[in-house]
Amino acid sequence: SCAVAPFLAGAEAEREATYGEGVYVNCPYRFAAIFPREPMIRDITYTNGGRSVPARQFYTEQGADSFSVIIADFSNGPAIDQQVIENAAIPLRQRGQVRFQFAEDYDPGIPGRQLNISLPNGRQHRASVYMFDHRLYITEANAAPGDFAALQFEQSVSIIDANGTDLDKNGALPSRQYDCGK
Secondary structure (H helix, E strand, O other), X not given: OOOOOOOOOOHHHOOEEEEXXXXXXXXXXXXXXXXXXXXXXXEEEEEEOOEEEEEEEEEEEEOOEEEEEEEEEOOOOOOOOHHXXXXXXXXXXXXXXEEEEEEOOOEOOEOEEEEEEEOOOOOEEEEEEEEEOOEEEEXXXXXXXXXXXXXXXXXXXXXXXXXXXXXOOOOOOOOOEOOOOO
């Protein structure tokens, strides 16, 4: 179980590092992912359903390819809001032809959406939206169809607790554990 913690705004409050096999781990923002290289970070304002909230984007760009994780702070609302999740999926769907989409839980109790979109320029946009503990997670990979780095990024994104434990329980197997330096 993940304790409710305030959303962190300053880089000085973060401990972030890349651990083994290129996995980028960010415990304060509660995620891990395999980016093609160390991500850049920027603070943004995220708007959803007419409500603007602070967010942080972790991203890389390589030529025409881009990889991004946005964590938006919805601490002044319910821990999980299905309407916020749906609102986040709408602009993703509008980018091109939706090849498939699923209302898919990350794990029971962590609802979300997974989308695969063909863009007008022939590229593929892989995206997911999840919400847990007042945080909205939006992941996006824009690359050529079948691109290995995009598939690896999409499949590697993990939602973790403050101790670095992946919240995806994987049945009876132990959860992945990332080093949060505690």
